[in-house]
Amino acid sequence: MLNYTTSEENYIKAIYHLQKVDGMVTTNELAAELESKPASITDMMKKLKAKKLLNYQPYQGFRLTADGTKVALGIIRRHRLWEFFLAEKLKFTWDEVHEVAEDLEHVSNKKLIDKLDEYLGFPRVDPHGDPIPDANGKIEISKKICITELAVNTVSTVASVSDHSSEILELLEHKKIAIGTKVEVKKKFEFDNSLEIKINRQPVITISEQLAKNIFVYTS
Amino acid sequence: MLNYTTSEENYIKAIYHLQKVDGMVTTNELAAELESKPASITDMMKKLKAKKLLNYQPYQGFRLTADGTKVALGIIRRHRLWEFFLAEKLKFTWDEVHEVAEDLEHVSNKKLIDKLDEYLGFPRVDPHGDPIPDANGKIEISKKICITELAVNTVSTVASVSDHSSEILELLEHKKIAIGTKVEVKKKFEFDNSLEIKINRQPVITISEQLAKNIFVYTS
DNA sequence: AAATAAATTTAGACAAATCTAAATTTATTT
DNA sequence: AAATAAATTTAGATTTGTCTAAATTTATTT
Ligand SMILES: [Mn+2]
Ligand SMILES: [Mn+2]
Ligand SMILES: [Mn+2]
Ligand SMILES: [Mn+2]
Numbered sequence: 001m002l003n004y005t006t007s008e009e010n011y012i013k014a015i016y017h018l019q020k021v022d023g024m025v026t027t028n029e030l031a032a033e034l035e036s037k038p039a040s041i042t043d044m045m046k047k048l049k050a051k052k053l054l055n056y057q058p059y060q061g062f063r064l065t066a067d068g069t070k071v072a073l074g075i076i077r078r079h080r081l082w083e084f085f086l087a088e089k090l091k092f093t094w095d096e097v098h099e100v101a102e103d104l105e106h107v108s109n110k111k112l113i114d115k116l117d118e119y120l121g122f123p124r125v126d127p128h129g130d131p132i133p134d135a136n137g138k139i140e141i142s143k144k145i146c147i148t149e150l151a152v153n154t155v156s157t158v159a160s161v162s163d164h165s166s167e168i169l170e171l172l173e174h175k176k177i178a179i180g181t182k183v184e185v186k187k188k189f190e191f192d193n194s195l196e197i198k199i200n201r202q203p204v205i206t207i208s209e210q211l212a213k214n215i216f217v218y219t220s
Numbered sequence: 221m222l223n224y225t226t227s228e229e230n231y232i233k234a235i236y237h238l239q240k241v242d243g244m245v246t247t248n249e250l251a252a253e254l255e256s257k258p259a260s261i262t263d264m265m266k267k268l269k270a271k272k273l274l275n276y277q278p279y280q281g282f283r284l285t286a287d288g289t290k291v292a293l294g295i296i297r298r299h300r301l302w303e304f305f306l307a308e309k310l311k312f313t314w315d316e317v318h319e320v321a322e323d324l325e326h327v328s329n330k331k332l333i334d335k336l337d338e339y340l341g342f343p344r345v346d347p348h349g350d351p352i353p354d355a356n357g358k359i360e361i362s363k364k365i366c367i368t369e370l371a372v373n374t375v376s377t378v379a380s381v382s383d384h385s386s387e388i389l390e391l392l393e394h395k396k397i398a399i400g401t402k403v404e405v406k407k408k409f410e411f412d413n414s415l416e417i418k419i420n421r422q423p424v425i426t427i428s429e430q431l432a433k434n435i436f437v438y439t440s
Numbered sequence: 441a442a443a444t445a446a447a448t449t450t451a452g453a454c455a456a457a458t459c460t461a462a463a464t465t466t467a468t469t470t
Numbered sequence: 471a472a473a474t475a476a477a478t479t480t481a482g483a484t485t486t487g488t489c490t491a492a493a494t495t496t497a498t499t500t
Contacts (some may be wrong), residue, residue, distance in 0.1 A: 007487065027448055040488055042449055047486095055257045057447060059495060090335040112320050115310040227457065247478055260458055260477055267456090279465060279478060447492070456486085458484085467495070470472085 001074070006106045009043050009075050010034065012053060013105075014074035015064055024061040073137040078113055080126035080133075085116060087127040094127050095166035123137040129160025129179040129216070143218040147185065147195065148209070155184045156217040163214040175205055183217065224273075226326045229295050230254065231264050232273060233325075234294035236283055244281040268390040298333050299325040300346035300353075305336060307347040314347050315386035334348070343363070349380025349399040362438040367405065367415065368429070374438040376405045383434040395425055403437065 004012070014033045018025045031038045035133075045062055048054040053068030064072060082104040083097040083198050092100070097182040114135050124133055124140060134183045141173075158181045161168065172178065176199060187196040193209035207215075224232070234253045238245045247265075265282055270273040270314045273288030281306060284292060302324040304313040312320070316439050337343075345351055353359040364379045378401045381388065392398065396419060406424050407416040413429035427435075 005486080015334070027444090037489060038448060039450080039490080043487075090339050092330070092331075096331075100327075100329050100332050104324075105328065107323045107327070109320050109323065111312075111316075112306070112310070115312070119310050172249070189291075239444080248476090257459060259480080260480060263457075299463080444495070444497100444499070447495080449492105451492075452490090454487105454489080455478105456488105457484100458486105459484075460482090462481075464477100466475100467475070468473100468475070470474085 001071075001110075001180055003108060004071065008044070008048065009071075009106055009108075011048065012064070012068060012072050013039075013075045015054070015062065015078075016069065016076070019063050019102065024063055026061045070137050073133040073139060074108070075131040076139075077135075077137070078108065080130060081113060081116055081120065081123070083126045083128070084120055084123045084132070088123075090122065093165060093166070094169045097127055098164055125160070125179070127179070128162075128164055129158070143219045145219050146213060147183065147197070147207075147210045147215040147217050148187050148188075148193070150183075150217055152185050155182055156220065157182055158215060159218045160216045161214050162216065168211070168214060171211060174209065175199075176202075177207075177215070221291075221330075223328060224291065227262070228268065229246070229291075229326055229328075231261075231268065232284065232288060232292050233295045233299075235274070240282050246281045248438065271425050282342070290357050293353040293359060293375075294328070295317070295325055297353040297355075297357070298328065298352060301333060301336055301340065301343070303346045304340055304343045304346070304352070308340065308343075313386070314389045315333055315384060317347055318384055327352075345380070347399070348384055349378070363439045365439050366433060367403065367427075367435040367437050368408075368413070370403075370437055371407050375402055376440070377402055378435060379406045379438045380436045381434050382436065388431070388434060391431060395427065396422075396430065397427075397435070407426065 011030070014030060015025050018029055018033060022029070027038045027041045036209060045054060045056050048068065049056045049062075053071060053184045054062050055065055056062035080099045082101040085093040086097040087094065091185065110144075117132075117135065117137075123132055124132075131140045131142065138216055142159060147158075150156055158159055158179055160179065161172065177183070180197055184194055184198045186198055189195070193212070195207050195212050197205045197207060198204050231250070231254065234250060235245050236252060238249055242249070243309055247258045247261045251261045255259075265274060265276050267277045268288065269282075273285055273291060274282050275285055276282035302321040303317040307314065307319040330350065333408045336354075341353075343352055351360045351362065362379060367376075369380075370376055377432065378397060378399055381392065397403070401419055404418045406418055407413055409415070413432070415427050415432050416424045418424050419429060
């Protein structure tokens with residue numbers, strides 16, 4: 001496996017995340033994501049195409065090749081393993097890990113990452129509940145739905161939270177909701193789309209639509 | 221504290237290590253150390269001087285300012301903490317840690333490093349026995365002498381080993397010599413400068429001049 | 441189907457870090 | 471004190487990654 005610059009890696013990772021949603025990624029989309037300019041995107045797309053990491057025809061958008069996807073999964077593996085390390089071992093809070101992992105992910109020594117993985121006990125998800133690809137780039141995609149879609153009176157487990165800010169973390173901690181928490185929706189209100197939910201055997205609590213939209217649970 | 225590029229950091233660190241020996245560092249010396257060309261050194265020296273990290277007059281050599289030294293100690297702190305982490309937690313061998321730490325040292329998040337330090341139990345020396353600067357950049361300089369200088373029949377402790385290769389590690393492991401091992405020189409041979417030494421209460425063993433020159437012990 | 445708007449690419453510029461080759465300064469020898 | 475050698479700097483080029491502004495292509499309206 002060749003090595004890529006930090007800049008190349010940031011483009012590859014961003015494309016990977018955008019194409020999960022879109023399929024095909026556009027120049028302006030990627031420029032917005034990376035907070036850079038469309039002209040810079042075009043330049044890098046030519047380079048990644050030359051390296052066979054990208055399918056790209058001028059004006060037609062782009063997507064990663066199989067090789068490009070492998071590279072992306074390697075970066076995401078490093079990112080999420082470091083996030084896990086920071087949270088689990090160094091006791092960083094949930095909202096702090098991402099920024100530091102953004103730098104650590106670019107240290108791409110294979111042995112370092114595989115030994116780190118082993119040291120951490122081969123964690124399957126990062127502190128936000130996102131899956132960690134294994135050493136072969138295999139990623140476990142669990143079926144998840146937003147808690148707003150969960151049927152009433154069905155117990156499920158919180159799988160991930162899509163917003164990673166300190167503000168949502170504060171609220172979730174206050175309400176004692178974390179990754180892995182067992183939850184059950186008791187009532188849905190049409191007026192404001194708020195939910196009443198139960199956590200284990202505690203009294204029902206209310207969560208707003210804004211909060212609910214960010215909480216995903218396993219469909220089991 | 222400002223941030224510096226990986227390239228700037230590598231220059232600063234190399235100057236720090238060279239001036240320990242020399243006092244003043246020269247262009248050619250630094251070019252050799254960094255495996256680059258004199259012209260590149262001059263370019264970077266101008267930049268570091270402009271940033272007030274370096275005292276430099278054309279043709280007169282250079283040395284770090286107080287600010288430059290602080291920056292250097294920060295880099296060395298990160299490098300050695302990561303080396304300790306790799307050896308202690310990830311079970312890397314002694315000769316493998318340096319290369320990986322060369323990359324990790326450039327991730328300069330203050331909180332990351334201070335939390336890592338705490339997690340590791342505030343280690344005072346890295347796996348090679350070199351001192352780790354604390355969060356304030358204070359470095360504990362222990363008085364050391366080469367084992368070749370140690371008086372006969374005086375027990376001392378192995379403080380550090382200057383060669384970091386896998387070859388010397390293999391030999392040291394075979395002879396059961398490590399950082400912290402108590403040693404006593406029993407006899408010195410003038411013919412080949414080999415030494416007979418005792419480790420704890422075990423039978424004497426012989427070490428060659430080449431090996432002895434790389435072993436340093438605390439003077440106490 | 442033009443005309444207009446939006447998206448994208450191209451052209452040309454710039455900063456960082458590096459190099460080679462030439463010029464300059466300092467050190468060493470005769 | 472010249473002459474020569476060694477060390478260092480300068481000049482000019484190259485690569486990577488970025489940008490602005492202009493040109494081009496594609497999409498959307500009239
Ligand atoms: Mn993240
Ligand atoms: Mn994450
Ligand atoms: Mn080292
Ligand atoms: Mn070391």
